[in-house]
Each structure stands twice: as C-alpha cells, then as structure tokens.
Amino acid sequence: MPETTQKGTKSSSFHPALAVPNIRNHVTVTLGLDNDQYRLWVALFTNHAKSTRVLHHIIDPNGKAPKPSTGDDQELWETIDATVLQWIYATVTNDLLETVVEEDSTTMDCWNRIRDIFLDNQHSRAVTLEQEFSHVSMDDFPNAYASCQRLKNLADQLKNVGSPVTDTRLVLQMVSGLSIAYHGV
Incomplete structure (x- = not known):
C-alpha cells in the first residue's frame, strides 16, 4: 500500500528483488563442492544483489543484517531475506545445499556458511x-x-x-x- 512521504511523493513496499522471476538468468554459475567457482559465483551473486538493492542481506561490515523494528518493515525485510535465500539455494548443487540449509537461517547466515566452506579449506x-x-x-x-x-x-x-x-x-x-x-x- 503506497504511503505519502515527507516530500509528498508516493513510496511503495514493492522491492526490486521481488521482481526477479529466475535467478539463474543472472547468476549463471552453479556452485558445488566439487568445483572451484566460488569467486566467480560470488562476483555474479554480489553484482546481482547490488542491482536489486539486497547486498546488505548477504554482506554487512557489522556481521549482522539490520532487521527493522516495525511490523510492516520487518515483514518486508523477512520476505526479501527469504527471497535472496532462495536465490542462493537455486544457484548451488544439491550436495552443497544439503550442507548449508538450516531451519530459520537468514541469508547472511547461509552466505557465511558457504564462505567458510570454500575459504577455510x-x-x-x-x-x-x-x-x-x-x-x-x-x-x-x-x-x-x-x-x-x-x-x-x-x-x-x-x-x-x-x-x-x-x-x-x-x-x-x-x-x-x-x-x-x-x-x-
């Protein structure tokens, strides 16, 4: 539902991340445990995250993506976070997916688990x-x-x-x- 901002313009809760019908059109590399395309996958993924204004869901200097405190903002944040998490799941192999999926995980949690798998070894x-x-x-x-x-x-x-x-x-x-x-x- 649009609401009026201080400048009198209409804002919307619609987010560009929600308009991505197929992440595989943007992140064309499938990351797996048996291939070493981590840096390429990260480059494609972070570039897409920048273009859809969700980079803060995967990379944050403080280590934790800030969650909004109001109900509507929090619901939108959770929806966008779940969307970006689905992007990750759709661009990794089943073996890697089984390794990184955790219940109630945020996108940043999953992103960091993948980073640790590839960079720690x-x-x-x-x-x-x-x-x-x-x-x-x-x-x-x-x-x-x-x-x-x-x-x-x-x-x-x-x-x-x-x-x-x-x-x-x-x-x-x-x-x-x-x-x-x-x-x-």
Missing part, C-alpha cells in the same frame, strides 16, 4: 587441485581439445583458491601430458 583444495593438474595426460581424454579444456579448468580453479598457474606452466603441462602420437611435437 583453500589450502587443502589447492593441494588436491595441484596434484590433479600435474597428472593430466591426454591419454585420459577422447581428444586434445578435451585435455586442454581440463587443464584450463584446473588452472582456473587453482586461481580461485589463490594458487594461480602461469601461462608458461599451463603450456608446459599441456606438452608434457601429450600422448605418444604427439611426442614429435
């Missing part, structure tokens, strides 16, 4: 990815393109956990993993 994930990157061989793939794509994907994941791979190292690993048919290269 950064070093161990880097070791695992590094091991896999170092052992990529073309013999394990149907063609050279698939092998190169896997190396690129692993290099991107290593970058996301704070262990970037140089282009030179990427090329050297690609060459060292070539099958016997390419040994003349």
Whole structure:
C-alpha cells in the first residue's frame, strides 16, 4: 500500500528483488563442492544483489543484517531475506545445499556458511587441485581439445583458491601430458 512521504511523493513496499522471476538468468554459475567457482559465483551473486538493492542481506561490515523494528518493515525485510535465500539455494548443487540449509537461517547466515566452506579449506583444495593438474595426460581424454579444456579448468580453479598457474606452466603441462602420437611435437 503506497504511503505519502515527507516530500509528498508516493513510496511503495514493492522491492526490486521481488521482481526477479529466475535467478539463474543472472547468476549463471552453479556452485558445488566439487568445483572451484566460488569467486566467480560470488562476483555474479554480489553484482546481482547490488542491482536489486539486497547486498546488505548477504554482506554487512557489522556481521549482522539490520532487521527493522516495525511490523510492516520487518515483514518486508523477512520476505526479501527469504527471497535472496532462495536465490542462493537455486544457484548451488544439491550436495552443497544439503550442507548449508538450516531451519530459520537468514541469508547472511547461509552466505557465511558457504564462505567458510570454500575459504577455510583453500589450502587443502589447492593441494588436491595441484596434484590433479600435474597428472593430466591426454591419454585420459577422447581428444586434445578435451585435455586442454581440463587443464584450463584446473588452472582456473587453482586461481580461485589463490594458487594461480602461469601461462608458461599451463603450456608446459599441456606438452608434457601429450600422448605418444604427439611426442614429435
């Protein structure tokens, strides 16, 4: 219901977050425990949160999103928070969803649980990815393109956990993993 503000203009309780019919159109990455797209997912999600004026539901310098005290404002805040929480749920895999869902959780609680999962394990994930990157061989793939794509994907994941791979190292690993048919290269 619109109400008149001090300047005499009409305000509405309608919020731009409530107009998002499909979050997957804006956050096109599915975050999972088995992929390291956390930084990309965060970048897409926070950009969308800024554009719909809900960033304070996921990131707050004080660590707690302020809840309004009046009834109507509190109801709208809870509706928007539930909407943003649903966005998170819709952009993560089922395995991750089972890990982060908690009853009566706010969006910020869920956001922080996801952050902790991905950033607290950064070093161990880097070791695992590094091991896999170092052992990529073309013999394990149907063609050279698939092998190169896997190396690129692993290099991107290593970058996301704070262990970037140089282009030179990427090329050297690609060459060292070539099958016997390419040994003349």
